[in-house]
Amino acid sequence: MTLQKKSYPLQTLVGIGVLLIGLGLAAGALTIPSAAGYGGVGPNFLPWLISLSLLVCSGFIIWESRSGGFRAMDEPVGGPAPYWLGFAWMSAGLLTNAALITTIGFIFSCTLCFVLAVQGLKGAEGATRRGPAVWLKDALIGMAIAAPVFWMFTQFLAINLPGLTSTGWL
Structure with a gap:
């Protein structure tokens, strides 16, 4: 009895997609000058x-999909459908x-x-309490994360990030 290897075309498409992304990035890398900078690169x-x-990974993905599919994949967990409202909150935050x-x-x-992103994540968890106090707490946490990052980049690394004032502290 011989084992017949099954092919999975959708998994192969994922591998081809990764291959195309790798080729696109390589095409973009061709346009970047190669003059060595600090550290010799x-x-x-x-x-x-x-x-x-990405090209190496795409080769493995395509080979795996053509030789029997992703055999060690876990069964999907979670809800039967995506939480689109959370996606909308997170997209609104990024945009x-x-x-x-x-x-x-x-x-x-x-x-x-x-x-905005936290509102989407909390909704996905099923949190229903989202009053002004929760929004204020999230804003304070967000500011506690963003401000040191801004100061590290602008004050210590001398990388210009858009600020509200020209002082470099806000």
């Missing part, structure tokens, strides 16, 4: 490393951050992003 080193890694970062500065736009 140029600015195109990381894109090349990632593209080669609001992108739209307002140059207007209200890094700290406040990232804080707003955090507050």
